[in-house]
Amino acid sequence: MAVFRYSARDSSGRVLTGTIEADNEAMVVAKLQEMGFFITRLEEERRRFDLGVAFRRFQRIGLRDLTVFSRQFATMVNAGLSIVRTLTILESQTENARLREIIGVVRRDVEEGSPLSDAMAKHPDAFSSLVVNMVRAGEVGGVLDDVLQRIASFFEKDLALRQKVRAAITYPLVVFTFAVGIVLFLVFFILPQFVAFFEGLDLVLPLPTRILMATTRFMTARWYVLLALIVLLVYGFRSYIRTPEGRMWWDRWKLNMPLFGPLVRKVSISRFSRTFATLLASAVPIIQALDVVGRAVDNKVFEKATEQVKSSIREGESISGPLQQSGIFPPMVIHMVSVGEETGNLDGMLQKVADFYDQEVETMLSQLTSILEPLLILFLGVIVGFIVLSFYLPLYQLITGIR
16 A cells, blocks of 8 residues: 655645555545645655664564553543544553554454454464454444453453563473583583593593593583584474474363473363353353354364364254363363353353363462472583583593502
8 A cells, every 4th residue: 555645735725744555546646636626746655674664564563562552442442532542642652662563453344334343364473363263343333342352351361370480490401401501611612621631641541531522522522512403403393394284183181291291281171161251241142152163272182172062063063072082171171151041041050161270370480380390400410410520530540540
């Protein structure tokens, strides 16, 4: 879409200037004439390379940005402000440059008569199918203000859950990075000097020392081979999990891996339940809601389970049956869903399931942190202890021989 700069006079003879976006010059002329303007000058602005614009194209819109946007949007609309005025205010105060640009485009589309949901749907990198479907349902039902409140609450709880997970793994990750850094420092700067010293001794070196010397020589002389091997392994793994079979295997392994598998499962169940409950409470049709839920969990095993649920609903059966057959939902979830179907309060039951698993995730995170800390310290102690032992065994042999 091109940008045109115009100069025109209104019905009172006042000169007005500005810019307008359109596909061609004829559309600009028609639009200005509809506004009652007499055009005196019209020209298309030349596109120039703008580093800031190029940077915004690649800027990521984080969950925190969307959470703040959703809460402010819901608050102002519930206070009685119009959609256009609310978007104008948000455009001026949003910190994320990419999101600010998208809000401006959405505002212009709404001003031109597009529904808010259609304007948001043009920007899937900012507004997910969950948001678009909920807004569309709110527009149809005339409860857009309530739907916006639900969207804001959903983002806030999802952000809180992710922050808990991130905070719990930060300390173990720092300790692990510190341990790897120490090992690399020893291998590349300290050990080569000892290797040269030991090679000059007429001693039968112990096995740990020989292993350490061979490893040091390889990593210092052939480090690029190791780096190329790591790059190839990472590239091959990423290429494999992009395939349907690889992605299904990877998502299933994440649910069953030791130590972290139960945590991943609980987080996925919480997200599945909360997303499903929020969509149902917003009057989104159940089949359409399941389409959104399957993609929102970001796990192919759960997505396959939602496909089975959709097939069951089309055949007039229940939701709880396919969930039980999938084998990934605990009996408590199955019974809660079954009771929700019988009582007509499925969204309320799913919301309770999500709240329960949020608490479960928090408890498990604290337990995992207490387990991982000694394990990482033990890992660091074993590595450093092996290096120290490899140093002192030949020195002990040398001192004993001198005595």
